[in-house]
Amino acid sequence: MERERFLARVAAGLGRERRREAERPDWRGQPHQRLYADESAEALGDLFEEQCRFMKTEVKRTSRAELAEVLESTAAEYGGGPVVVSDDERYEAYGLGGFLQREGVSVWDDAKGRGMIELAERAKVGVSFADLALAESGTVVVFSRPGNGRTLHMLPENYIAIIPKGRLVPRFSQASRYIQENFIRKNGVPSCVKFISGPSNSADIELKSVVGVHGPVRAAFLLVEDA
Amino acid sequence: MPMKIEGGPFKARVEEALHNDFMRGAVRRAQDGLRGRKLAATNEDRDFEDWEAWRQAGEAVRRHTIENLDYYLEQLSENVEARGGHVFFAATAEEATAYIRQVVKAKDAKRIIKSKSMVTEEISLNAALEADGCEVVETDLGEYILQLDDHEPPSHLVAPAVHKNQAQIRELYAKKIGYTATEKPEEITAHTRKVLRETFLHADIGITGCNFAVAETGTVTLLTNEGNADLATSLPKTQISVMGMERLVPTWEDLDILVSLLSRSAVGQRLATYVTALTPGREEGSVDGPEDFHLVIVDAGRSKALGTEFQDVLHCIRCGACINVCPVYRHIGGHAYGSIYQGPIGAVLSPILGDSDAFKTLPFASSLCGACTEACPVGIPLHEQLVAHRRAIVEDHGEAPWFEKLAMRGFGAAAAKPERFARAGGTVRLAKPLARAWTAEREFPAPARTTFRKWFEERKGAGR
Numbered sequence: 166m167e168r169e170r171f172l173a174r175v176a177a178g179l180g181r182e183r184r185r186e187a188e189r190p191d192w193r194g195q196p197h198q199r200l201y202a203d204e205s206a207e208a209l210g211d212l213f214e215e216q217c218r219f220m221k222t223e224v225k226r227t228s229r230a231e232l233a234e235v236l237e238s239t240a241a242e243y244g245g246g247p248v249v250v251s252d253d254e255r256y257e258a259y260g261l262g263g264f265l266q267r268e269g270v271s272v273w274d275d276a277k278g279r280g281m282i283e284l285a286e287r288a289k290v291g292v293s294f295a296d297l298a299l300a301e302s303g304t305v306v307v308f309s310r311p312g313n314g315r316t317l318h319m320l321p322e323n324y325i326a327i328i329p330k331g332r333l334v335p336r337f338s339q340a341s342r343y344i345q346e347n348f349i350r351k352n353g354v355p356s357c358v359k360f361i362s363g364p365s366n367s368a369d370i371e372l373k374s375v376v377g378v379h380g381p382v383r384a385a386f387l388l389v390e391d392a
Numbered sequence: 393m394p395m396k397i398e399g400g401p402f403k404a405r406v407e408e409a410l411h412n413d414f415m416r417g418a419v420r421r422a423q424d425g426l427r428g429r430k431l432a433a434t435n436e437d438r439d440f441e442d443w444e445a446w447r448q449a450g451e452a453v454r455r456h457t458i459e460n461l462d463y464y465l466e467q468l469s470e471n472v473e474a475r476g477g478h479v480f481f482a483a484t485a486e487e488a489t490a491y492i493r494q495v496v497k498a499k500d501a502k503r504i505i506k507s508k509s510m511v512t513e514e515i516s517l518n519a520a521l522e523a524d525g526c527e528v529v530e531t532d533l534g535e536y537i538l539q540l541d542d543h544e545p546p547s548h549l550v551a552p553a554v555h556k557n558q559a560q561i562r563e564l565y566a567k568k569i570g571y572t573a574t575e576k577p578e579e580i581t582a583h584t585r586k587v588l589r590e591t592f593l594h595a596d597i598g599i600t601g602c603n604f605a606v607a608e609t610g611t612v613t614l615l616t617n618e619g620n621a622d623l624a625t626s627l628p629k630t631q632i633s634v635m636g637m638e639r640l641v642p643t644w645e646d647l648d649i650l651v652s653l654l655s656r657s658a659v660g661q662r663l664a665t666y667v668t669a670l671t672p673g674r675e676e677g678s679v680d681g682p683e684d685f686h687l688v689i690v691d692a693g694r695s696k697a698l699g700t701e702f703q704d705v706l707h708c709i710r711c712g713a714c715i716n717v718c719p720v721y722r723h724i725g726g727h728a729y730g731s732i733y734q735g736p737i738g739a740v741l742s743p744i745l746g747d748s749d750a751f752k753t754l755p756f757a758s759s760l761c762g763a764c765t766e767a768c769p770v771g772i773p774l775h776e777q778l779v780a781h782r783r784a785i786v787e788d789h790g791e792a793p794w795f796e797k798l799a800m801r802g803f804g805a806a807a808a809k810p811e812r813f814a815r816a817g818g819t820v821r822l823a824k825p826l827a828r829a830w831t832a833e834r835e836f837p838a839p840a841r842t843t844f845r846k847w848f849e850e851r852k853g854a855g856r
């Protein structure tokens with residue numbers, strides 16, 4: 166049905182003229198704005214860790230100096246390789262340039278086309294940086310862009326996210342504010358914003374929780390405390 | 393599968409359910425499990441503060457959205473189109489399926505993968521696409537199991553295959569897809585992963601539902617724990633998302649409130665494992681994500697609720713919490729409702745969306761105990777709407793359907809000898825305020841406590 170006829174029918178159902186504007190209620194003082202809003206960075210780190218455990222995500226707290234070693238050993242636990250990593254300048258800045266050079270590690274390259282997706286599908290490990298992380302729910306947030314493919318976080322058997330602690334915010338509320346300020350008021354939202362809180366899981370069989378149904382079977386979040 | 397599912401009249405389905413002890417045990421465990429998870433993440437989560445304040449915030453968002461529905465739908469559609477997506481407004485199920493079939497045909501697509509979507513069940517989309525020669529594969533584990541079992545209907549909004557045990561699922565997999573491993577959920581799941589991965593990789597089109605669209609950015613948000621919606625919208629070249637016309641919020645801030653309520657109420661998590669917000673127009677140069685994005689906005693009976701005492705049912709966020717506390721659902725399970733929507737929400741929604749004759753007994757499948765209303769994270773007065781349906785049905789039909797007749801005759805006896813109804817089994821408590829409101833109008837006394845099974849057994853003779 167043509168849009169205007171559809172909407173006119175809705176307006177008629179509501180018993181009034183078509184509305185061309187609406188005034189949103191003011192949500193100041195609502196509970197979502199308060200929850201965890203005043204926690205210290207330390208407390209947020211603890212909350213994040215606790216929630217990751219609840220969601221069956223391995224969480225490792227580390228430092229810039231030790232990150233390379235932690236990443237190496239986590240990747241090794243997860244089967245070694247092939248590894249696919251996002252294309253991101255931060256690897257160098259975090260002393261992970263050596264990791265990218267390792268045998269079996271490929272940096273996401275959209276120019277490879279379909280081949281890139283096939284590589285991710287065969288990979289034991291996918292690695293990316295978190296653009297934001299949410300303490301309340303043990304969540305990593307990633308914004309789509311070339312070099313940070315949507316499937317990079319979902320197709321490999323295991324997923325590792327690197328989280329600079331400065332990116333850790335209390336909850337979804339701060340993420341939506343970030344999106345408002347950095348995207349909506351500027352060039353628009355990324356085509357895909359993912360909130361990832363651990364391995365793929367399902368309770369569809371007798372309500373028993375199992376991991377690895379479609380996406381990552383295991384997930385590790387590396388929280389870099391001094392970044 | 394259409395709204396209505398097969399299986400004879402309500403009375404027959406209830407009797408069948410009451411004799412299926414396995415199913416009833418499974419339903420009890422599922423209810424207890426899901427209800428416990430929800431409580432831990434809401435009323436009992438001390439950090440979460442005041443659950444009532446959250447519910448009120450959720451209700452306020454929903455009410456504001458529905459009261460301004462035409463405005464926000466217009467904004468949503470403009471923003472989707474501004475990003476290069478296509479929007480189709482479908483007044484009826486037929487219009488929606490016709491549009492989707494035409495997109496599928498234009499793409500010459502044969503392989504279609506789906507992530508869980510109730511609205512596509514309402515409009516019988518799978519059957520229509522299969523008739524056109526497409527292979528349509530459900531990827532939510534529960535939905536996949538049901539699809540393998542010759543399209544068995546879902547029995548719970550959130551856990552569709554909850555009535556089946558692992559031995560039955562093993563047997564089904566063995567028969568249909570040559571499965572040879574054990575009945576352990578881990579092994580069944582690992583096998584499903586392998587089979588469906590192949591399907592994902594070669595699909596032409598991904599079809600999803602929509603938990604919440606965001607009007608201000610033209611975004612479709614999907615919540616899953618499995619990640620199937622992520623794969624269904626990353627690998628195929630075309631994405632088609634189908635949404636009931638009420639499933640949107642104005643802004644990302646409103647999304648925050650509702651995603652929090654839905655995750656906590658449906659699965660007892662602070663956030664669903666994967667919350668994915670998709671807006672058309674994948675970034676230049678990206679290899680994954682759809683090139684073509686279609687949003688189908690479906691009325692299919694919803695506007696009948698607008699401006700009526702049933703308008704609030706459009707606030708529903710499909711969390712299933714009302715189902716998990718319903719004493720009637722506990723006893724008869726999901727299939728007895730004869731609708732793809734079960735429990736209290738099913739009993740309120742099905743007569744509005746579907747042919748009301750087929751569903752006219754459903755509003756009587758309730759003890760009016762009010763537990764559903766209390767559980768609902770967006771404050772829908774479900775039990776009041778059930779009463780309103782009963783009134784409307786009685787007025788329209790000139791006489792009460794059998795279920796009410798037997799209730800009216802039966803309650804006198806029950807009230808006179810309450811001890812007869814206090815035997816083993818779950819008890820059905822009739823909440824005082826409601827029982828009062830209803831009895832004041834219908835003039836029959838309500839017993840304080842009874843067990844559903846007993847009540848049903850004893851009353852069915854009287855109803856004939």
Ligand code: SF4
Pocket residue numbers: 707708709710711712713714715737764767768769770771772774
């Ligand atoms: S009616 Fe309320 S409790 Fe029931 S499914 Fe809808 S939102 Fe959840």
